[in-house]
Amino acid sequence: MDKKYLAKIIATDNEGLQMISACCAGAKVKISDIKFLQENKIFLLSIERTKIESGQEDKKINSICKFDFVDQVKSKNINQKDQDLTLELIGIDYLKNKDDFEINLIFNNNAHISLKSETIEVRLEDQNEIK
Template structure:
Protein backbone atom coordinates (compact mmCIF):
# COMPACT_ATOMS: atom_id res chain seq x y z
CA UNK A 1 0.00 0.00 0.00
CA UNK A 2 1.43 3.37 -0.94
CA UNK A 3 1.80 6.19 1.56
CA UNK A 4 -1.04 8.67 1.24
CA UNK A 5 0.18 12.08 0.09
CA UNK A 6 -1.79 15.24 0.56
CA UNK A 7 -1.33 18.93 0.01
CA UNK A 8 -1.87 20.92 3.19
CA UNK A 9 -4.27 23.83 3.16
CA UNK A 10 -4.66 25.82 6.36
CA UNK A 11 -7.06 28.76 6.55
CA UNK A 12 -6.77 31.27 9.41
CA UNK A 13 -9.50 33.74 10.33
CA UNK A 14 -8.42 34.38 13.93
CA UNK A 15 -5.36 34.48 16.19
CA UNK A 16 -5.41 30.72 16.82
CA UNK A 17 -5.31 29.93 13.09
CA UNK A 18 -2.66 32.59 12.47
CA UNK A 19 -0.45 31.04 15.17
CA UNK A 20 -0.89 27.61 13.51
CA UNK A 21 0.27 29.04 10.17
CA UNK A 22 3.14 30.85 11.95
CA UNK A 23 4.27 27.55 13.52
CA UNK A 24 4.14 25.75 10.16
CA UNK A 25 6.11 28.55 8.46
CA UNK A 26 8.77 29.07 11.13
CA UNK A 27 12.18 28.67 9.50
CA UNK A 28 10.73 28.90 5.96
CA UNK A 29 13.10 30.23 3.32
CA UNK A 30 12.28 32.72 0.57
CA UNK A 31 13.79 35.70 -1.23
CA UNK A 32 12.57 39.14 -2.29
CA UNK A 33 11.57 37.88 -5.77
CA UNK A 34 9.00 35.54 -4.13
CA UNK A 35 7.08 38.33 -2.39
CA UNK A 36 4.22 40.05 -4.26
CA UNK A 37 1.62 42.64 -3.29
CA UNK A 38 -1.37 42.88 -5.65
CA UNK A 39 -2.64 46.27 -4.50
CA UNK A 40 -5.77 46.41 -6.68
CA UNK A 41 -6.81 42.93 -5.43
CA UNK A 42 -5.79 43.65 -1.80
CA UNK A 43 -3.78 40.41 -1.80
CA UNK A 44 -0.27 39.79 -0.47
CA UNK A 45 1.50 36.60 -1.58
CA UNK A 46 4.56 34.98 -0.05
CA UNK A 47 6.07 31.95 -1.80
CA UNK A 48 8.17 29.91 0.65
CA UNK A 49 10.07 26.66 1.00
CA UNK A 50 9.28 25.20 4.39
CA UNK A 51 9.77 22.02 6.37
CA UNK A 52 6.52 20.09 6.61
CA UNK A 53 6.33 20.11 10.43
CA UNK A 54 2.71 18.95 10.57
CA UNK A 55 3.59 15.40 9.44
CA UNK A 56 5.76 14.93 12.51
CA UNK A 57 9.49 14.69 12.69
CA UNK A 58 10.29 14.39 8.99
CA UNK A 59 12.64 16.85 7.33
CA UNK A 60 10.49 16.99 4.21
CA UNK A 61 10.71 20.30 2.37
CA UNK A 62 7.65 21.59 0.58
CA UNK A 63 6.92 24.66 -1.56
CA UNK A 64 3.99 26.64 -0.21
CA UNK A 65 2.12 29.89 -0.81
CA UNK A 66 1.03 32.04 2.09
CA UNK A 67 -1.82 34.31 0.91
CA UNK A 68 -3.09 37.27 2.92
CA UNK A 69 -6.45 38.81 1.88
CA UNK A 70 -7.95 42.28 2.52
CA UNK A 71 -4.49 43.93 2.65
CA UNK A 72 -4.72 47.71 2.35
CA UNK A 73 -1.06 48.60 3.00
CA UNK A 74 2.38 47.00 3.07
CA UNK A 75 5.50 48.37 4.76
CA UNK A 76 8.92 46.76 4.97
CA UNK A 77 12.03 47.33 7.05
CA UNK A 78 15.59 46.10 6.38
CA UNK A 79 14.61 44.51 3.04
CA UNK A 80 16.41 45.67 -0.12
CA UNK A 81 13.65 45.45 -2.73
CA UNK A 82 16.15 46.02 -5.55
CA UNK A 83 18.03 42.86 -4.53
CA UNK A 84 15.58 40.19 -5.78
CA UNK A 85 17.85 37.39 -4.55
CA UNK A 86 18.13 38.68 -0.95
CA UNK A 87 17.58 35.55 1.17
CA UNK A 88 14.99 35.77 3.93
CA UNK A 89 14.07 33.31 6.64
CA UNK A 90 10.65 33.69 8.24
CA UNK A 91 10.84 33.50 12.03
CA UNK A 92 7.18 34.08 12.93
CA UNK A 93 3.92 35.86 12.12
CA UNK A 94 2.35 38.16 14.73
CA UNK A 95 -0.54 40.58 14.72
CA UNK A 96 -1.81 43.64 16.55
CA UNK A 97 -5.34 45.00 16.52
CA UNK A 98 -5.69 48.78 16.35
CA UNK A 99 -9.31 49.99 16.46
CA UNK A 100 -10.96 48.17 13.53
CA UNK A 101 -7.69 47.48 11.71
CA UNK A 102 -5.18 44.65 12.05
CA UNK A 103 -1.44 44.85 11.56
CA UNK A 104 0.04 41.49 10.62
CA UNK A 105 3.83 41.38 10.99
CA UNK A 106 6.01 38.91 9.11
CA UNK A 107 9.24 38.79 11.11
CA UNK A 108 12.35 37.58 9.28
CA UNK A 109 15.96 36.95 10.24
CA UNK A 110 18.45 39.87 10.21
CA UNK A 111 15.86 42.21 11.74
CA UNK A 112 13.81 42.28 8.51
CA UNK A 113 10.08 42.93 8.78
CA UNK A 114 7.03 43.19 6.53
CA UNK A 115 3.99 44.82 8.10
CA UNK A 116 0.56 44.32 6.49
CA UNK A 117 -2.36 46.66 7.21
CA UNK A 118 -5.56 44.66 6.88
CA UNK A 119 -9.24 44.89 7.78
CA UNK A 120 -9.55 41.21 8.78
CA UNK A 121 -7.44 38.15 9.47
CA UNK A 122 -7.79 35.92 6.43
CA UNK A 123 -4.66 33.95 5.69
CA UNK A 124 -4.23 30.75 3.68
CA UNK A 125 -1.21 28.45 3.65
CA UNK A 126 -1.33 26.10 0.67
CA UNK A 127 1.28 23.55 -0.34
CA UNK A 128 2.23 23.57 -4.01
CA UNK A 129 4.23 20.31 -4.06
CA UNK A 130 4.39 17.10 -2.02
Protein backbone atom coordinates (compact mmCIF):
# COMPACT_ATOMS: atom_id res chain seq x y z
CA MET A 1 0.00 0.00 0.00
CA ASP A 2 1.15 3.50 -0.79
CA LYS A 3 2.43 5.15 2.40
CA LYS A 4 1.57 8.67 1.29
CA TYR A 5 -2.11 8.02 1.94
CA LEU A 6 -1.40 7.31 5.58
CA ALA A 7 -2.06 10.51 7.44
CA LYS A 8 -0.34 11.73 10.53
CA ILE A 9 -1.98 14.68 12.25
CA ILE A 10 -0.47 16.25 15.33
CA ALA A 11 -2.61 18.56 17.42
CA THR A 12 -1.30 20.94 20.06
CA ASP A 13 -4.24 23.33 20.17
CA ASN A 14 -8.00 23.55 19.80
CA GLU A 15 -7.88 23.82 16.04
CA GLY A 16 -5.78 20.69 15.69
CA LEU A 17 -7.95 18.82 18.16
CA GLN A 18 -11.06 19.75 16.19
CA MET A 19 -9.43 18.40 13.06
CA ILE A 20 -8.61 15.10 14.74
CA SER A 21 -12.13 15.02 16.19
CA ALA A 22 -13.61 15.46 12.71
CA CYS A 23 -11.40 12.68 11.31
CA CYS A 24 -12.41 10.35 14.14
CA ALA A 25 -16.15 11.05 14.11
CA GLY A 26 -17.98 7.76 13.68
CA ALA A 27 -14.84 5.70 14.32
CA LYS A 28 -15.26 2.29 15.92
CA VAL A 29 -13.27 1.57 19.07
CA LYS A 30 -13.08 -1.74 20.87
CA ILE A 31 -12.75 -1.63 24.65
CA SER A 32 -9.71 -3.91 24.38
CA ASP A 33 -8.07 -1.29 22.11
CA ILE A 34 -8.18 1.47 24.72
CA LYS A 35 -5.02 1.66 26.80
CA PHE A 36 -3.68 4.01 29.46
CA LEU A 37 0.07 3.65 29.98
CA GLN A 38 0.20 5.45 33.28
CA GLU A 39 3.98 5.47 33.77
CA ASN A 40 4.48 7.05 30.35
CA LYS A 41 1.43 9.30 30.70
CA ILE A 42 0.19 8.04 27.36
CA PHE A 43 -3.40 7.24 26.48
CA LEU A 44 -3.94 5.21 23.31
CA LEU A 45 -6.99 4.43 21.25
CA SER A 46 -6.81 2.07 18.34
CA ILE A 47 -9.65 3.00 16.01
CA GLU A 48 -11.22 1.97 12.75
CA ARG A 49 -12.21 5.09 10.89
CA THR A 50 -13.42 6.32 7.54
CA LYS A 51 -10.87 8.27 5.54
CA ILE A 52 -12.93 11.46 5.33
CA GLU A 53 -10.10 13.97 4.95
CA SER A 54 -9.13 12.65 1.52
CA GLY A 55 -12.70 12.53 0.28
CA GLN A 56 -12.56 8.74 0.20
CA GLU A 57 -15.67 7.97 2.19
CA ASP A 58 -15.60 4.32 1.21
CA LYS A 59 -12.11 3.78 2.58
CA LYS A 60 -11.71 2.35 6.06
CA ILE A 61 -8.44 2.68 7.86
CA ASN A 62 -6.93 1.56 11.16
CA SER A 63 -5.47 4.46 13.08
CA ILE A 64 -3.93 5.09 16.45
CA CYS A 65 -5.00 8.14 18.39
CA LYS A 66 -2.35 8.95 20.98
CA PHE A 67 -2.63 11.47 23.81
CA ASP A 68 0.55 12.49 25.62
CA PHE A 69 1.08 13.99 29.10
CA VAL A 70 -2.08 12.38 30.48
CA ASP A 71 -2.18 12.36 34.28
CA GLN A 72 -5.54 10.83 34.89
CA VAL A 73 -8.27 8.98 33.02
CA LYS A 74 -11.90 8.68 34.04
CA SER A 75 -14.60 6.87 32.18
CA LYS A 76 -18.38 7.01 32.41
CA ASN A 77 -20.96 4.49 31.23
CA ILE A 78 -18.32 2.12 29.85
CA ASN A 79 -18.21 -1.50 30.92
CA GLN A 80 -14.47 -2.15 30.91
CA LYS A 81 -14.93 -5.85 31.59
CA ASP A 82 -16.60 -6.27 28.22
CA GLN A 83 -13.41 -6.28 26.13
CA ASP A 84 -15.31 -7.05 22.91
CA LEU A 85 -17.68 -4.14 23.26
CA THR A 86 -17.33 -1.71 20.37
CA LEU A 87 -18.02 1.97 20.95
CA GLU A 88 -18.52 4.64 18.36
CA LEU A 89 -16.48 7.79 18.86
CA ILE A 90 -18.67 10.81 18.25
CA GLY A 91 -16.12 13.52 18.92
CA ILE A 92 -13.35 14.98 21.05
CA ASP A 93 -13.42 18.29 22.86
CA TYR A 94 -11.73 19.85 25.84
CA LEU A 95 -12.14 22.25 28.76
CA LYS A 96 -9.42 24.31 30.34
CA ASN A 97 -9.48 23.69 34.05
CA LYS A 98 -7.12 25.99 35.98
CA ASP A 99 -3.67 24.73 34.88
CA ASP A 100 -4.93 21.54 33.32
CA PHE A 101 -6.85 20.50 30.28
CA GLU A 102 -9.69 18.06 30.44
CA ILE A 103 -9.93 16.30 27.10
CA ASN A 104 -13.26 14.55 26.59
CA LEU A 105 -13.76 11.61 24.26
CA ILE A 106 -17.46 11.35 23.58
CA PHE A 107 -18.93 8.02 22.51
CA ASN A 108 -22.38 6.74 21.62
CA ASN A 109 -24.74 5.55 24.39
CA ASN A 110 -23.72 8.46 26.61
CA ALA A 111 -20.33 6.88 27.24
CA HIS A 112 -17.30 9.06 27.65
CA ILE A 113 -13.71 9.14 28.74
CA SER A 114 -12.15 12.20 30.25
CA LEU A 115 -8.38 12.72 30.20
CA LYS A 116 -6.68 15.13 32.55
CA SER A 117 -3.63 16.52 30.86
CA GLU A 118 -1.16 19.33 31.39
CA THR A 119 -1.14 20.19 27.70
CA ILE A 120 -2.79 19.26 24.42
CA GLU A 121 -0.57 16.86 22.53
CA VAL A 122 -2.57 14.48 20.39
CA ARG A 123 -1.52 12.46 17.35
CA LEU A 124 -3.65 10.62 14.89
CA GLU A 125 -1.55 8.17 12.97
CA ASP A 126 -2.87 5.87 10.28
CA GLN A 127 -1.60 2.30 10.47
CA ASN A 128 -3.07 0.45 7.54
CA GLU A 129 -5.99 0.32 5.21
CA ILE A 130 -8.77 -2.18 5.88
CA LYS A 131 -9.35 -4.18 2.76
